[in-house]
Amino acid sequence: MNQEKIGKFICKCRKNKNMTQQDLAEKLGVSDRTIGNWENGRNMPDLALFKPLCDELDITLNDLMSGEVVSKKEYQEKLEENIVNTINFTNKKIKDKNNFIGLILIIFGIFITISAMAIFPSESSWGAIYSVIGAMASLIGVSKFTKKLSYIKRIICNFGYFIIFIAMLFVIDYIGVININQAPRFCLAKVTGEDVIYYDTLFYDVIRCNKDSSNETYKIIKNSKYNKDFIDNFCK
Numbered sequence: 001m002n003q004e005k006i007g008k009f010i011c012k013c014r015k016n017k018n019m020t021q022q023d024l025a026e027k028l029g030v031s032d033r034t035i036g037n038w039e040n041g042r043n044m045p046d047l048a049l050f051k052p053l054c055d056e057l058d059i060t061l062n063d064l065m066s067g068e069v070v071s072k073k074e075y076q077e078k079l080e081e082n083i084v085n086t087i088n089f090t091n092k093k094i095k096d097k098n099n100f101i102g103l104i105l106i107i108f109g110i111f112i113t114i115s116a117m118a119i120f121p122s123e124s125s126w127g128a129i130y131s132v133i134g135a136m137a138s139l140i141g142v143s144k145f146t147k148k149l150s151y152i153k154r155i156i157c158n159f160g161y162f163i164i165f166i167a168m169l170f171v172i173d174y175i176g177v178i179n180i181n182q183a184p185r186f187c188l189a190k191v192t193g194e195d196v197i198y199y200d201t202l203f204y205d206v207i208r209c210n211k212d213s214s215n216e217t218y219k220i221i222k223n224s225k226y227n228k229d230f231i232d233n234f235c236k
Helices: 003-016 021-028 032-039 047-057 061-066 075-119 125-145 151-180 228-234
Strands: 187-192 196-201 204-209 217-222
Touching: 003 032, 003 047, 003 061, 021 032, 021 047, 047 061, 061 075, 075 125, 125 151, 151 217, 196 228, 204 228
Parallel strands: none
Antiparallel strands: 187 196, 196 204, 204 217
């Protein structure tokens, strides 16, 4: 569809009916700004407004989609062409809408994750919970972009994105432990001793020595099974 041509045709037909943009807008239940966007070729009318618009302008759907009055001789040819163009136009609008929603979800998911890690203390389970929620939201956004791919490729892309996102969370968490001495957010278990806390994470373990004191330290050790005696004696 040639939006600019259709827009000029709408404008011409409206003026032929001695209607202002405001008059046409009131009849269709839209704003005069919307009419102006149609006539300037910036936007197209929604499909649901095609028939009411044609009725108000005394033109056919074929005329509207062609951007001109179609002669009887060309009617069938133009009709077939316009049907194809309408299908392509509709598919493009759906794709653009999905991409827009997908982008919003990705940004929202990343924002939720960053906010959770910035707002909640490292030992709060809410930080980890909201981080995972953010990862899921952004994953849904990515799935909007991959709808056109085959089933296998879509699964690979979505799963790959989710793994990379979660891996980045673990990397950021690890950096926080070794650089700014904070407890790991994503720990599977926590054992508390008299002045020591043991954090069991998926890839490594952390022992927090001299907790809540001036010489508090965090030590990363190999991920394994440790008993309470080992943990208590580790910091001595």
